[in-house]
Every structure is written in C-alpha cells, then in structure tokens.
Amino acid sequence: MPQGILAVTEQADSALKNISFEVISTGKKLAETTGGPLTAAILGAGVDAMASQAAEYGADRILLADHEGLKDGLADACIQAVAQLVASADPAVVLIGATSLGKDIAARLSARLNAPLAMDCVAVRADGDRIVATRPMYGGKVLADVSLNGSPAIVAIRPRAMEAVAAQGAAGEVETVAVSLDGSTLSLVEKHMETGKIELTEADVVVTGGRGMGGDDFAVVEALAKALGGAVGASRSAVDEGWRPVSDQVGQTGKVVAPNLYIACGVSGAIQHLAGMASSRVVVAINKDPEAPIFSKCDFGIVGDLFDLVPALTAEIEKLKG
C-alpha cells in the first residue's frame, strides 16, 4: 500500500536549490497528518554531498539517483529516474517544485502513472485520506481547493509559496538507488548560462522592466537589481519586442515570482502580468502615468520617469550600503 511522501528535489552547481528545501519542508508538515516517512529524492551526477542538505530540512530518508546521464538535468532523463524512485519508494504523495523542470517532470509522471496532478500549488493538506491542494486560477483571481483522487497524488509547489524550515537535529538515512536510463532522445549540445545570474523564481528581489524601457537597454534596471542583489524580470511586451529573453518574462505565460520585493519599472499592470507577481510581499511601481493600473496593485507607487527615478534609487541604495 502506498505510504509516505516523496519530495523530489532540484539542484544546481552541487547544491540543492531553495525550492528543494521548500518542497521538503512542505512534505515534513504534510507528514504530520498523513504519516511518514518523508523521503527526499536527489537526482544528478555526484550528488552524495547533497544528502546532508536534504536531511537538514527533515527528510527521514534520502534516495540518491546518481547517474552520469542525469548531470545535465534534462527532463527526458530525469523523468525516467523519478519514475524508478517512485516505484522504489511507493509513496502516497509526490511533491515537486513547479519550476520549468519540475512542471515537465510532474506532467510526464502523472501521464506515466495515470496519477492525479495539481500544478502550481500554494498550499497542500490532508483531508481524511485525501490530499487537497490549493492552486490559483483565472490569473490568480481565485484560489481553488482541488482534491486529488488516486495515488500517488502529485503536487507541484509554486516556488517561494511555502516556507523552508530547517529541522533541528535531523539525520536522514541515505540510500543510493541504481537507476537505468534508456537511450534518451535528447542530449545537451550547448548550455547558455550567465554565470552569477540569480534565478528569477528564487530571487529575493526582482526588478522588472516593461515597455516603458523603450528599448533593449536595461542598464538602469540591471544596476538597481544588482544593488539590491536581485534578478531582472521583463513584461511580455518587453520580451515580444525582443529586448529581453523569454526566460525573463514574468506573468501568466511567463514565470511566477514571489520575491520579498518586486519593483515594476515602466509596467502598466495588465492582469496577465499581475498573475505572475501578485504574491510578491512588497510591490513598488514606477510609472510616469498616474492612472496606470499597477498603482492600484502596489504597496508603494512613484509617479515619474523611470530613467530619472531608477538611477536615483540605485544611488541611494549604494550610499546606504556604504
């Protein structure tokens, strides 16, 4: 009989990503009502050192899928490993981050196992023997509770929606599972990565530029993001104009972010944009149009030209930092 929770983690540069700790912590909390064990799955090549990181957040058991074929984190290979770990752990619930990779894996796992899936969830709980997940719908206008009937219940968790809480004195039992990967149809040819770039969905601060940037020179926004240790985002208009890569897009058809601080520069505040940033803790809007809809959705609004205001803000922040 399926039992316990499998938390599927994600890693980069030999460390688990923050979303992994959020997923494990959510599993830990859920296990208080569903019963354990809470198992963390770590996929990659040379992942032994990450087991202790998963244990710190309360995983009772850590399954390592250590395989050269998993080193690039391609969904084609990862789904095979995750399916084998699910078969080995036989969990009642699979938790995974609703990141680009996590969503890909979750959807394929659901199809493979004919198991229920709730995507992009902001809460999850047990109601009797059923798992109930809360997910935003209609661009975040509605929060719907959905019941997952079947096993395992797969829940993809929105990054930064749940708190990562370290567990005191935890030490999980580590086991390496031999996974076999059949010839994947995809292989990585080249990876385009900016070193030191903070991932949008994991960033504590996001500074977004919209059509008001007027071109592909995002230097003022980049400088503000850098001063605050944050990431740069873009509205769809800015992406459609070719000013920023699609990976920077925030919104309904882009990424969902929930930073502590979101600064929207030259963004009007269309509903599709709000859908991607409405869970931000503090929103600051800079727009030269006092009637811009974003001003009704922000905590602090500054009316004016972003090309005057953003550099002034950056200079003040640099001054405060000394």
Ligand SMILES: Cc1cc2nc3c(=O)[nH]c(=O)nc-3n(C[C@H](O)[C@H](O)[C@H](O)COP(=O)(O)OP(=O)(O)OC[C@H]3O[C@@H](n4cnc5c(N)ncnc54)[C@H](O)[C@@H]3O)c2cc1C
């Ligand atoms: C199905 C669908 C999905 C979509 N998905 C997304 C999505 O994921 N993300 C997204 O962002 N949009 C999305 N959109 C598009 C969305 O509807 C808006 O068109 C878009 O968000 C507008 O982008 P913007 O605010 O940058 O541009 P605009 O609406 O053109 O606003 C530009 C703002 O900049 C201000 N401005 C101009 N110059 C300056 C200056 N110098 N200083 C200060 N302010 C200035 C203007 O006053 C204006 O308010 C989607 C639309 C559809 C139909």
